[in-house]
Amino acid sequence: MRFYEYESKALLAKHGFPLPKGSKVAHTPAEAEAIAREIGGPLVLKSQVLSGGRMKAGGVLFTETPAEAKAAAETILKLEINGQTARGVLVESKQPIAQEFYLGVTWDGTAKKPVMILSDMGGIDIEEVAEQHPEHIAKRHFSTLMPFADHKAKELVASLGITGSDLNRLTRIVATLARVFQQYDLTLAEINPLGKLEDGSFVAVDGHVDLEAEAKGKHKKLLEELGIGEDETRQARPPTPFEIKGREINEVDHRGVAGNVTEFDGTLGLVIGAGGGSLTLFDAVRKHGGDPANYCEIGGNPSVSKVCNLTKLILSKPGVEKIAVMMNVVSNTRVDLVARGVIKGVIEAGHEPSEKIAIFRIPGSWERDGFKLLEKYGVEYCDRSVSMYEAAGRAVAKMKAA
Amino acid sequence: MSILITKDTTVIVQGITGREAVTMTREMMDYGTKVIGGVTPGRGGREIHGVPVCDSVEQLTNKTRVDASVISVPPAFTRDAALEAIEAGIKLLVIITENIPRYEVAQMVELANMRGAKIIGPNCLGVLSPGEAKVGNLGGRAEDAKKAFVPGSIGVMSRSGGMTTEICSTLTAAGMGQSTAVSIGGDAIIGSSYAELMPLFEADPDTKAIAIYSEPGGRMEADLARWVKENKSRLPVVAFMAGRFMDEMPGMRFGHAGTIVEGKADTTAEKIERLREAGIGVAERIEDIPKLVQQGLA
Numbered sequence: 001m002r003f004y005e006y007e008s009k010a011l012l013a014k015h016g017f018p019l020p021k022g023s024k025v026a027h028t029p030a031e032a033e034a035i036a037r038e039i040g041g042p043l044v045l046k047s048q049v050l051s052g053g054r055m056k057a058g059g060v061l062f063t064e065t066p067a068e069a070k071a072a073a074e075t076i077l078k079l080e081i082n083g084q085t086a087r088g089v090l091v092e093s094k095q096p097i098a099q100e101f102y103l104g105v106t107w108d109g110t111a112k113k114p115v116m117i118l119s120d121m122g123g124i125d126i127e128e129v130a131e132q133h134p135e136h137i138a139k140r141h142f143s144t145l146m147p148f149a150d151h152k153a154k155e156l157v158a159s160l161g162i163t164g165s166d167l168n169r170l171t172r173i174v175a176t177l178a179r180v181f182q183q184y185d186l187t188l189a190e191i192n193p194l195g196k197l198e199d200g201s202f203v204a205v206d207g208h209v210d211l212e213a214e215a216k217g218k219h220k221k222l223l224e225e226l227g228i229g230e231d232e233t234r235q236a237r238p239p240t241p242f243e244i245k246g247r248e249i250n251e252v253d254h255r256g257v258a259g260n261v262t263e264f265d266g267t268l269g270l271v272i273g274a275g276g277g278s279l280t281l282f283d284a285v286r287k288h289g290g291d292p293a294n295y296c297e298i299g300g301n302p303s304v305s306k307v308c309n310l311t312k313l314i315l316s317k318p319g320v321e322k323i324a325v326m327m328n329v330v331s332n333t334r335v336d337l338v339a340r341g342v343i344k345g346v347i348e349a350g351h352e353p354s355e356k357i358a359i360f361r362i363p364g365s366w367e368r369d370g371f372k373l374l375e376k377y378g379v380e381y382c383d384r385s386v387s388m389y390e391a392a393g394r395a396v397a398k399m400k401a402a
Numbered sequence: 403m404s405i406l407i408t409k410d411t412t413v414i415v416q417g418i419t420g421r422e423a424v425t426m427t428r429e430m431m432d433y434g435t436k437v438i439g440g441v442t443p444g445r446g447g448r449e450i451h452g453v454p455v456c457d458s459v460e461q462l463t464n465k466t467r468v469d470a471s472v473i474s475v476p477p478a479f480t481r482d483a484a485l486e487a488i489e490a491g492i493k494l495l496v497i498i499t500e501n502i503p504r505y506e507v508a509q510m511v512e513l514a515n516m517r518g519a520k521i522i523g524p525n526c527l528g529v530l531s532p533g534e535a536k537v538g539n540l541g542g543r544a545e546d547a548k549k550a551f552v553p554g555s556i557g558v559m560s561r562s563g564g565m566t567t568e569i570c571s572t573l574t575a576a577g578m579g580q581s582t583a584v585s586i587g588g589d590a591i592i593g594s595s596y597a598e599l600m601p602l603f604e605a606d607p608d609t610k611a612i613a614i615y616s617e618p619g620g621r622m623e624a625d626l627a628r629w630v631k632e633n634k635s636r637l638p639v640v641a642f643m644a645g646r647f648m649d650e651m652p653g654m655r656f657g658h659a660g661t662i663v664e665g666k667a668d669t670t671a672e673k674i675e676r677l678r679e680a681g682i683g684v685a686e687r688i689e690d691i692p693k694l695v696q697q698g699l700a
Contacts, residue, residue: 050653107504109620112511112591144508185503187590214477214659215503236653262656275588275657276562279617279645280688282656286647295656299564328568329550331527331542364567365542384571387689 001213001234004048006090007226008209012191014225015180017173018203020044021093032073035091036066044094045072050234051082059086062094083237095203100193102126103174105181113141116156116178118170122193123205136160148182150175169202184222185215242317246296249309256302256333258310258341266291268358268399269314269323271307271342274299277328277388284392285324290399293320301333307341308348315349315356321402322358324395329363329384335370338362343377354378358398361391403608404531404582405557405599406494406522407435407470413537414468414492415440416459416483417475418450422539426474426498427451432544435535438466441483459490470494472528472538477501480524484510488519496538497523497593500659507591514593521593525658527563527585540585541567554579556695557603557637559596560615561588561622561658562644568688569613569642576692581609588617588658595622597629604635611695612639616673618648619661623673627680638698640683640691646670 006025022039026032047059061072073089100122108115121129121136140156153174181189188210195205242263250259272281278297346353363384374381417423418440439454439462446457471487480499528538533553541547550571560566563585603609649669683694
């Protein structure tokens with residue numbers, strides 16, 4: 001999960017990284033004005049959104065006086081960047097930078113180790129530097145079993161030809177960032193640019209941190225310190241009320257999964273699974289010209305009540321005309337339990353199963369019992385002889401015929 | 403033949419007294435897998451389906467040869483369970499558990515590499531060599547597993563457990579059996595990627611072709627493409643790419659933990675291009691896989 005810049009910087013500051021003077025978040029133009037008065041000009045005001053491309057979108061403004069800062073904050077707080085409104089405005093002193101560096105720690109999935117990346121061409125997109133100026137980028141992996149050793153950081157810095165006090169100062173910064181990356185289960189810790197001031201000291205001009213979603217539970221204290229709520233997912237867009245309800249349904253009991261609901265605006269509700277099956281089926285529905293109302297995942301043998309409640313939730317979404325219940329061949333999820341849950345959900349929502357369920361395609365364990373039940377309610381079903389793609393096609397055809 | 407496991411592979415289950423592990427143990431034994439024991443700390447001295455439960459892995463490895471361990475313990479205890487198995491000398495670990503932070507996975511993998519052990523998973527269903535053995539949940543009950551998986555010459559690797567069965571079932575219906583099917587796991591960092599398992603399939607005289615299921619996220623498909631090209635693989639490879647809709651939604655999470663699109667190289671469009679460049683056939687639908695495999699073999 002991605003941190004806002006001000007949260008990333010708060011984490012860095014906690015570990016001794018120098019930030020630009022000031023560096024406080026304002027939530028109103030008046031607050032920005034007060035912070036500006038405290039810091040003194042020249043100033044930079046930055047929109048706090050999770051999206052990139054802030055500068056281009058006009059989300060970063062430079063000012064001199066508190067009055068200008070107030071006006072700039074007003075503009076930024078109203079500005080939408082890639083569909084996101086700002087969480088706040090970060091107000092900082094704009095210090096003269098002598099040289100910009102890039103510093104990042106992330107995962108190399110091929111080497112399966114964390115990798116430190118340093119460049120003396122900071123401030124621009126690092127992938128671009130990698131493509132056009134590979135000699136300006138240094139990389140070093142480090143062990144996850146041994147304690148982080150400072151000389152690894154030193155080797156990284158020295159390999160770019162950096163020496164003198166820059167080498168010693170950067171080594172300390174790199175080593176600290178690597179340790180922060182380790183300590184908090186980060187998937188990305190990036191300072192870009194890392195600015196060298198005219199007096200030779202360094203500041204984190206911009207910072208970006210991603211914490212692994214799986215490790216959220218391990219770092220509750222940090223999240224609390226930074227004011228990050230437990231419900232925040234920090235995806236490309238915030239969860240909708242429909243998605244939040246889906247999560248609540250899934251969390252009621254620990255038997256299997258019936259959740260991971262993502263809202264779309266179509267008319268065909270999808271009760272699909274499992275992880276890979278859902279991706280495959282969602283593609284198939286769209287390829288047939290279908291219009292999905294949602295994405296979801298069921299799997300791991302969810303309870304009847306979970307499937308029932310998920311079904312009801314999807315049917316309650318305005319515009320949903322029918323649902324398609326489809327999975328890959330299942331081995332651990334019981335077909336009969338899913339069938340029972342879906343039928344129960346449709347009936348409790350006040351509909352006729354044979355009418356509302358466009359297709360049921362879940363082959364596998366306990367399928368005979370499941371199919372018997374579906375037959376009783378007159379629901380169209382199919383076994384593994386009908387492919388996932390074809391089943392999706394049948395559902396879409398029914399929608400078009402209706 | 404097969405890779406990784408045969409009917410002679412001796413297997414233990416770490417976390418054997420857990421509800422799901424008890425079922426999994428039963429299913430493996432019914433399939434013919436040589437399960438010889440299990441571990442749950444504090445439950446030593448009991449029996450599950452007639453095999454002994456011990457408090458530690460070495461209590462089993464001290465007495466008998468253990469070729470593989472299936473790990474099905476809660477995420478907070480998985481790293482230690484894996485390190486314990488590796489230090490006890492077990493060379494194949496199948497980690498079923500999901501939701502393990504990447505850092506911990508990397509630690510297990512690093513130790514495995516130092517000790518010459520191989521990890522399959524985490525967040526996987528395991529390995530199945532039809533007619534030989536199954537290690538993990540893959541295929542479920544023995545009767546269901548025998549329906550979807552039959553012996554043959556196609557090696558299958560999949561980032562999705564369920565889709566492993568779907569693909570094998572489709573191949574079986576087309577008269578194409580499998581040498582070994584591996585659910586490699588859905589996380590961003592896993593013990594064995596496609597490219598790391600390819601040399602095993604390459605060395606298995608009975609494997610004649612490869613079918614893979616792939617997803618957005620990560621560089622695993624690019625690594626496979628590079629391996630196939632650099633090693634001039636004798637095996638025709640066919641890939642199915644799911645989650646194409648995700649290319650339009652960067653930063654959103656669907657499916658497995660490893661699918662999030664973080665950069666351009668993570669998109670399905672980019673991956674498909676890499677795979678095609680390496681001569682790998684890309685199936686538009688699952689049901690097209692057998693036909694493409696046939697073409698590759700011709």
